[in-house]
Amino acid sequence: MKIALVGYGKMGKAIETIVEAQGDQIVARLEEKPTKKNINEADVAIEFSTPQTAFDNVVACLELGIPVVCGTTAWLDRLPEVEKICSHVNGAFIYASNYSLGVNLFFEINKRIAQLMKKYPDYTISLEEIHHTEKKDAPSGTAITLAEEIIPIYHMDGWKLSSDVSSSNQLAIEAKREKDVPGTHTVLYNSEVDQIEIKHIAHSRKGFASGALVAAKWLVGKKGIFTMKDVLGL
Numbered sequence: 001m002k003i004a005l006v007g008y009g010k011m012g013k014a015i016e017t018i019v020e021a022q023g024d025q026i027v028a029r030l031e032e033k034p035t036k037k038n039i040n041e042a043d044v045a046i047e048f049s050t051p052q053t054a055f056d057n058v059v060a061c062l063e064l065g066i067p068v069v070c071g072t073t074a075w076l077d078r079l080p081e082v083e084k085i086c087s088h089v090n091g092a093f094i095y096a097s098n099y100s101l102g103v104n105l106f107f108e109i110n111k112r113i114a115q116l117m118k119k120y121p122d123y124t125i126s127l128e129e130i131h132h133t134e135k136k137d138a139p140s141g142t143a144i145t146l147a148e149e150i151i152p153i154y155h156m157d158g159w160k161l162s163s164d165v166s167s168s169n170q171l172a173i174e175a176k177r178e179k180d181v182p183g184t185h186t187v188l189y190n191s192e193v194d195q196i197e198i199k200h201i202a203h204s205r206k207g208f209a210s211g212a213l214v215a216a217k218w219l220v221g222k223k224g225i226f227t228m229k230d231v232l233g234l
Helices: 010-022 056-065 076-088 101-117 142-156 207-221 226-232
Strands: 002-008 025-030 044-047 068-070 091-094 122-131 160-162 171-177 183-190 195-202 224-226
Touching: 002 010, 010 025, 010 207, 025 195, 044 056, 056 068, 056 122, 076 224, 091 142, 091 207, 101 142, 101 183, 101 195, 101 207, 101 224, 101 226, 122 142, 122 207, 142 160, 142 171, 142 226, 171 224, 207 226
Parallel strands: 002 025, 002 044, 044 068, 068 091, 091 224, 122 171, 160 171
Antiparallel strands: 122 183, 183 195
């Protein structure tokens, strides 16, 4: 499989290491907008760039007929536009806030526990995420996904960073930045007598990178708009 890395930062380099070990081929390492000339006839593009460039990168790949796996966060106000363009060009596209296979299982666990805990109003629910100091967005896309799975179950009025919460019916997310933390996400249920937590701790970027590569291999040859639930059969 010939892969174009669109965005060649820490995630791009982590994906490159796994690709080379598995015998696939990186045909482009781009820090600029993909074009017919620089995409080098890739079978699939894996996009981890910046919130400012992700939309243009994804659209360029779709218009070139290249399936796209996108993991850039904090640009999702334009996701409906990408989905419309993907359908118009009969392309293939996956977006996920986190490609780790463990995190995607964690998403499913999160929903199940929220459904269970909703019956017990003595517990107050909140989220905490910790990432490295170079992460550009807060809260993380993964924390937002966790929150958006909980909010409809609890009939809450959306989420806010813990410093901005103005209502008891808003889900508080505390975002911490610490050196060399790939990603830790915790959902907390706290009462006067005890606390219940579910937590996912990433030990390295390898889990994110390997999941993105699994998604890329799955996407080749398909048409449509997909999520990691489709990739994993969840």
